[in-house]
Amino acid sequence: MKRQPFRTxxxxxTFAVSVSCLAHLSRAKHDYAEGQDRAxxxxxxxxxxxxxxxxxxxxxxxxxxxSAQAFTVKGLAEANxxxxxxxxxxxxxAFSLGFDEGEAWASDSALAGLAxxxxxxxxxxxxxxxxxxxxxxxxxxxxLMIAAEKRTSLILxxxxxxxxxxxxxxxxxxxKTLDRLLDRDFACGLFHYLHxxxxxxxxxxxxxxxxxxxxxxxxxPSEKIGRDNDNQLVYCYVRLRDxxxxxxxxxxxxxxTRWAAKWGWxxxxxxxxxxx
Amino acid sequence: MAKKDIEAALARGVxxxxxxxxxxxxxxxxxxxxxxxxxxxxxxxxxxRILAWQVWLDPEFVRTKPDEFILDFFCGNGRLRREYADxxxxxxxxxxxxxxxxxxxxxxxxxxxxxxxxxxxxxxxDFRTIVVEFAARTARAREAIRAAAADPAFWEVLERVGREAxxxxxxxxxxxxxxxxxxxxxxxxxxxxxxxPPEA
Numbered sequence: 215m216k217r218q219p220f221r222t223x224x225x226x227x228t229f230a231v232s233v234s235c236l237a238h239l240s241r242a243k244h245d246y247a248e249g250q251d252r253a254x255x256x257x258x259x260x261x262x263x264x265x266x267x268x269x270x271x272x273x274x275x276x277x278x279x280x281s282a283q284a285f286t287v288k289g290l291a292e293a294n295x296x297x298x299x300x301x302x303x304x305x306x307x308a309f310s311l312g313f314d315e316g317e318a319w320a321s322d323s324a325l326a327g328l329a330x331x332x333x334x335x336x337x338x339x340x341x342x343x344x345x346x347x348x349x350x351x352x353x354x355x356x357x358l359m360i361a362a363e364k365r366t367s368l369i370l371x372x373x374x375x376x377x378x379x380x381x382x383x384x385x386x387x388x389x390k391t392l393d394r395l396l397d398r399d400f401a402c403g404l405f406h407y408l409h410x411x412x413x414x415x416x417x418x419x420x421x422x423x424x425x426x427x428x429x430x431x432x433x434x435p436s437e438k439i440g441r442d443n444d445n446q447l448v449y450c451y452v453r454l455r456d457x458x459x460x461x462x463x464x465x466x467x468x469x470x471t472r473w474a475a476k477w478g479w480x481x482x483x484x485x486x487x488x489x490x
Numbered sequence: 491m492a493k494k495d496i497e498a499a500l501a502r503g504v505x506x507x508x509x510x511x512x513x514x515x516x517x518x519x520x521x522x523x524x525x526x527x528x529x530x531x532x533x534x535x536x537x538x539r540i541l542a543w544q545v546w547l548d549p550e551f552v553r554t555k556p557d558e559f560i561l562d563f564f565c566g567n568g569r570l571r572r573e574y575a576d577x578x579x580x581x582x583x584x585x586x587x588x589x590x591x592x593x594x595x596x597x598x599x600x601x602x603x604x605x606x607x608x609x610x611x612x613x614x615x616d617f618r619t620i621v622v623e624f625a626a627r628t629a630r631a632r633e634a635i636r637a638a639a640a641d642p643a644f645w646e647v648l649e650r651v652g653r654e655a656x657x658x659x660x661x662x663x664x665x666x667x668x669x670x671x672x673x674x675x676x677x678x679x680x681x682x683x684x685x686x687p688p689e690a
Contacts, residue, residue, distance in 0.1 A: 370551070371554045374554065411554075414559060415554075415556050417558075438599055438601070441598075441599045441600070442598075442599060445563075445598055445599075449559055453562075487600060489600060
């Protein structure tokens, strides 16, 4: 009978510790998901804050009760914060604890970190090769997204110095790569944004406009990219409208007016965030 | 809401920041303004936000925009069109492209922190100074904030000023009114250095 209170206390303690551990993991997942939502809503700073909170909670969980799930959430938060080396280590740990995809995600995180380091050292050629490999083969979305964005940006920068024919061929090849990415994940707003950028360089204003509209609808990873996408959308819309015969022009204006109302813009060419 | 009370709260903030950011009064503006805006929105993570503004400084696609987009940007804004009329008329893409990264971040993307950092020049339509100063001033701002961020007192001051301003009803003022109030405080009554770094 004397043991009864001790047993009860032990049970209560075990329950409390379990709940506490569960709470860390649960909070880490919740914060990570909120970060994703914030990022899609162009709230970059809030997204970064959420991922940092998620990282803290997942870190605590990993120390108290290591599990594949805890290390996976930690790795995801690290990847979203661009901490590729740490993400690699977390995914490897998750793999060792039974998360099958952890090994591939660790490898892709390592490659993303390597490419970013190359770029920081102004070694664009090797960075481009690594990004190309990730774009072709990675299924790990954070690495795939950064690789697609960086590769597109680097190729656009390089193409500026080429003669017109070669530049045209380079941009067409870039569009094909982005088409393949969209085939794999049509719901990724960033890929549509990148497509809109390259279409703009090719002078394909209609496609650029359509891709920018889809990017806006699907969400983009940062407020700044969102604003740049809005500017691209308005730029294409105005020029396209001016070039169309009256009937088509009216149809485009009507469509853009509906989108603008849905997005809460002040008029068909003024996003809500614009003050100038 | 008493405008004078808010002004007094901000003045106390400027005076306190003066001790933490010596000789960097041009930095008070974005930091104080950000603290007020975020306090009104009841944001709890001041630190994250002030430090996270750095992610705004490296626009990936700005340097690769097509010539037509750049020309359209300069022609589409009345103030820029006036300042760069000669370059636009000549089709001088070399000058326009060089000016574009700084001006597009400020005027095109309306980065709040950068707008605050260059408020004096923006108000004076002094776009060419912005272009010349952009890289150096943003680098100094990053460095100064990073250094100040290590001091807990810096965060305490910002939090206190933001909360006080929020409790006094700063949200009832227009953004421009708050900005002008802070600029006037930095330039005037508290007797601090000019709001622009001497070498600008």
